[in-house]
Amino acid sequence: MRxxxxxxLPEDMCQEVEKQMKEHRFANKSEFIRHxxxxxxxxxxxx
Numbered sequence: 001m002r003x004x005x006x007x008x009l010p011e012d013m014c015q016e017v018e019k020q021m022k023e024h025r026f027a028n029k030s031e032f033i034r035h036x037x038x039x040x041x042x043x044x045x046x047x
Contacts, residue, residue, distance in 0.1 A: 007033075017029055017032060017033075020032060
């Protein structure tokens with residue numbers, strides 16, 4: 001099951017998402033955001 005979330009980002013953050021997406025070959029913004037959230041959740045557990 002999926003939950004659709006719409007976010008609004010400042011222009012500089014949006015550009016960074018685009019840059020990282022291309023640099024790390026994510027298929028789309030959602031894939032990148034999921035990756036970042038997983039990373040954050042995993043690191044949160046370690047503390």
